[in-house]
Amino acid sequence: MENTGGIDSLGSKQSLSRQPSVNSLSSTSTSHSDRSTHAAKPPFAMSSDNVAISTEVSPELRGRPKAVAKVLRDSNKEEPQLLPKESVQDMAKDVTYICPYIGALRGTLTEPVFVLDLPLGVVSWVEKIGGASSRGEVSYGLVCKDIRNLRFAHKQMEDSLRKSIFEILMKFAFPVSNGMPIFAFEYGQVYPENGWKVYDAQAEYKRQGLPNESWRITKVNDHYELCDTYPSTLVVPVNIPDEELKRVAAFRAKGRIPVLSLIHPESQATMKGGGYESEDAYQNAELVFLDIHNIHVMRESLCKLKEVVYPNIEESHWLSNLDSTHWLEHIKLILAGALRIADKVESGKTSVVVHCSDGWDRTAQLTSLAMMMLDGHYRTIHGFQALLEKEWLSFGQRFQMRIGHGDKNHTDADRSPVFLQFIDCVWQMTRQFPAAFEFNEYFLVTILDHLYSCLFGMFMCNSEQQRVKEELPRKTVSLWAYINSQLEEFTNPLYVNYSNHVLFPVVSMRHLELWVGYYIRWNPRMRPQEPVFVLDLPLGVVSWVEKIGGASSRGEVSYGLVCKDIRNLRFAHKQMEDSLRKSIFEILMKFAFPVSNGMGLPNESWRITKVNDHYELCDTYPSTLVVPVNIPDEELKRVAAFRAKGRIPVLSLIHPESQATMKGGGYESEDAYQNAELVFLDIHNIHVMRESLCKLKEVVYPNIEESHWLSNLDSTHWLEHIKLILAGALRIADKVESGKTSVVVHCSDGWDRTAQLTSLAMMMLDGHYRTIHGFQALLEKEWLSFGQRFQMRIGHGDKNHTDADRSPVFLQFIDCVWQMTRQFPAAFEFNEYFLVTILDHLYSCLFGMFMCNSEQQRVKEELPRKTVSLWAYINSQLEEFTNPLYVNYSNHVLFPVVSMRHLELWVGYYIRWNPRMRPQEPVHQRYKELLTKRAELQKRVEELQ
Secondary structure, three states: OOOOOOHHHOOOOOOOOOOOOOOOOOOOOOOOOOOOOOOOOOOOEOOOOEEEEEOOOOHHHOOOOOOOOEEEOOOOOOOOOOOOOOOOEEEEEOOEEEEOOOEEEOOOOOOOOOEEEOOHHHEEEEEEEOOOOOOOOEEEEEEEOOOOEEEEEEOHHHHHHHHHHHHHHHHHHOOHHHOOOOHHHOOOOOOOOOHHHOOOHHHHHHHOOOOOOOEEEEOOOOOOOOOOOOOOOEEEEOOOOHHHHHHHHOOOHHHOOOEEEEEOOOOOOEEEEEEOOOHHHHOOOOOOOOOOOOHHHHHHHHHHHHHHHOOOOOHHHHHHHHHHHOHHHHHHHHHHHHHHHHHHHHOOOOOEEEEEOOOOOHHHHHHHHHHHHHOHHHHOHHHHHHHHHHHHHHOOOOHHHHHOOOOOOOOOOOOOOHHHHHHHHHHHHHHHOOOOOOEOHHHHHHHHHHHHHOOOOOOOOOOHHHHHHOOHHHHOOOHHHHHHOOHHHHEOOOOOOOOOOOOOOOOOHHHOOOOHHHHOOOOOOOOOOOOOOOOOOOHHHEEEEEEEOOOOOOOOEEEEEEEOOOOEEEEEEOOOOHHHHHHHHHHHHHHHOOOOOOOOOHHHOEEEEOOOOOOOOOOOOOOOEEEEOOOOHHHHHHHHOOOHHHOOOEEEEEOOOOOOEEEEEEOOOHHHHOOOOOOOOOOOOHHHHHHHHHHHHHHHOOOOOHHHHHHHHHHHOHHHHHHHHHHHHHHHHHHHHOOOOOEEEEEOOOOOHHHHHHHHHHHHHOHHHHOHHHHHHHHHHHHHHOOOOHHHHHOOOOOOOOOOOOOOHHHHHHHHHHHHHHHOOOOOOEOHHHHHHHHHHHHHOOOOOOOOOOHHHHHHOOHHHHOOOHHHHHHOOHHHHEOOOOOOOOOOOOOOOOOHHHOOOOHHHHOOOOOOOOOOHHHHHHHHHHHHHHHHHHHHHHHHO
């Protein structure tokens, strides 16, 4: 007997399930965080102070409550903000959210207010942990379909309250199992467009040039009698009458005859989907099995993936553990199958029939992906909507069975992440062809969020017939209505409309990656990619500080900053926090007016010296140094005599407010730092790094063992080294920025690791170094002038390739910079091409910049007179190297996530020689267009002012 998934009860009553806030269901590109603003507010939220499960009944729905669970950190907000027709069923106060990342969260007011938002439709099952008879915690867990597992605890004596909340959750999270309607039937939001009318089958077939002399449109299935899982409108061969179609359907699995999905506009080669039958029926055809596993294997793979990505991850074996889930292998096989189909239709001019057991699941995955590769229309927002409506919804994808909307039977063997895999495959293609898709990553994440949310009716039921029977177009809202009401949120600014371009993605394992923006978005360390509101005020601007109110007054407790640049700023504390206000006031008075407090100005602490003008103090240091003002040059000379190669600590960066400094130099005994915290960063030496790069090269070029790609990559330890370098730089930046502490950076001789760490930390701390000219200054200062031994590490013109001094130190630094650009795509003025160009000319010997081992040697060799600098070439065509997404938030400090799961192999550099890598010229062209447009807009703004 086939499981129907409780379809008959979907709309029998008004729905009781709680839906998602569209705010918290969002996630943006490269390093992700939940969006803080959106149109609709969250439906189900569980807050650390108040768990609200509520009922509010409109006149026409009296007696038909629906549930929400919300949790807000602001204990003053008793009532959560609700969606239309949503209501609170119950409320539990003083509930603790047990966060898997930072532990228990109690009700503390934060700004912005912390809201944990969870649509009840996302809940897979609810479990109780502990109880009155146990001495442990009294809690319950929510296991979710979107990777999360949430856990909430009550006080020991509140087991009865826990029981009440548990019962309400079980009732409203699984309305179908409790004979209640799903919330989509109640959701009353009105949108400008009726999303149910986005797809018109007749119009879509007409766009493809149908009907024609070979194909006709038939209504033989108008009442779903030919096949109850097919749409009412079908395209079939013109020479097969409807009566014959009925006879053929009787011999097909569930009556699913092969019908047209896509026709090639030139060759008329076609792609058709349908159920599977015997090989004997295809004696004149090439039969190819694509080795894509069944729904049960895919379900197990997702379970393994969830164990690996949420919430705790074994960093040291991240790639091997990911490899063991086989998730990316399945993604590869699906993409490879679709690519094979697209290639047959486009290059072979051959018609293809796509089969799986019943003609859904794998069939829908393959036809949809192949159609996106072949037809640029399906890579637009409205085209993609039509594709889902046509290949998935109308052709009977069993969403109710695969997702289990409102059904508590989470172990149902029919559950499977088929649609999730399809969207993952689409995302993989957007990574390889970033200018070929009109929609962005947020569009894909939003679709997946509402696959589970039960807010919209689009993914309800198992077929078009059932949706018609349940009257979903009349009783529910389509997801497309919501999306099309705010298209700018979902549009890719890099999109170029090359509608006739066919995409052939690279389906090698080394070109696929885990979709971090979806699977790991719940990690709170993911940095927001939208500009954070920062009130930036140099203390030198403050004219005076005044206190307002106080402990004795009944009014506010605040202070005001009267500024020299016209601004007057005012900040308030809670009434009982006057002592904190006093502390802040005293610190402001001290550091805003340093001269009045005998502290001196910044330039009274440090001086510029020419003691090394002839490179006699240190032959690997630059001629110009910054040293403490109270140490004369003669003393510097005496100190240098006791330092490794004379490399005394000298200033690299000074914090603009705290005056905390960062200094580089060679290593010496721990005895010299008795009053300092000495931290070893575990970064390996140049020989280990060289061996790691050799292993990486063996893995990536030219032949790759696809089946163990991630494990083989893991065995090189390359990304582990990148992680350790980034982690060290992050630690330094945090000490300087948050700890207001000066840091001395040491390695054996004061180059290599020192240059890596100081440069990366300076980029995190100072936005100037994230500009093109600032980055050029950074390389000149920290690498070239401070004696990075480029000649020894690279071996320009030297045939001794086994030299033990060779090492990829600078390559690792640039790789680390690239990792940061991935997490903060709008924070860097330069693009990936800029970094690749620098590395190319690190080896090319075309420019003199990376020659020699020190500034002294370059002066001696007269390189500035005899050779050309790389910067001359780059600065002659800056538009080629400029990131159009760049936003100049120069005072923002970047704290990248350095977990292994947020790092990835730089495919654009290490695997670029693979001939299957597609040229990204359309992207660069779009970059140029955006830059031109930005310049025009800036000019118009200036004219208006």
